[in-house]
Amino acid sequence: RAGVACGQGYLSTASWLRDQTRLDARACRDQIRTARLLSDSYQATRSAWLNGQITTAHASTVVRGVHTAMKAVDPKLRADARRESEAALINVSTEYSVDYTIAAVKRIRAAVDPDGLRASALELEGKEFFKLTPVADGYLASGWFTHVNGTKLATILEGRRNTNYHTCLLYTSSEP
Secondary structure, eight states: SSHHHTTTTTHHHHHHHHHOOOOOHHHHHHHHHHHHHHHHHHHHHHHHEEEEEEOOOHHHHHHHHHHHHHGSOOOTTTHHHHHHHHHHHHHHHHHHHHHHHHHHHHHOOOOOOOOHHHHHHHHHTOOOOOOOOOTEEEEEEEEOOOOHHHHHHHHHHHTTTTTHHHHHHEEEETOO
């Protein structure tokens, strides 16, 4: 917000942070979003983080989790609900690991919007997706398909697999 990135010739704060820290673009965007939330709305979390009571991962989990959960709360009740949720999560964060804080965030989300979690799960059911990620000099494939389309894809790929790979795959999959 101070204009440091633009003053140094960068088009965005994320690109400046990326150049300074050598983090990937997603991590930089996450850090910037967390920093903005900490400076705007989450003063108690900011204070606990700056005083060393909680880690950076805790602070990030608290602000992102509460921010997401509060979208389901009536706008008239949002400020009080946010403060109460933030205080509870800071207490958890000072005593336990980030995993416990994540679990507490999930419980808060389920409490404020139980139908929203079910709706999200139902919305994903039956949807197919495929992701192809470049890794070294190859690709990693992952996805979810219905039984019918998965069978079709398996048939197509079966003829293309390397015999050595096929043998290794069968061997490793039969191990206990």
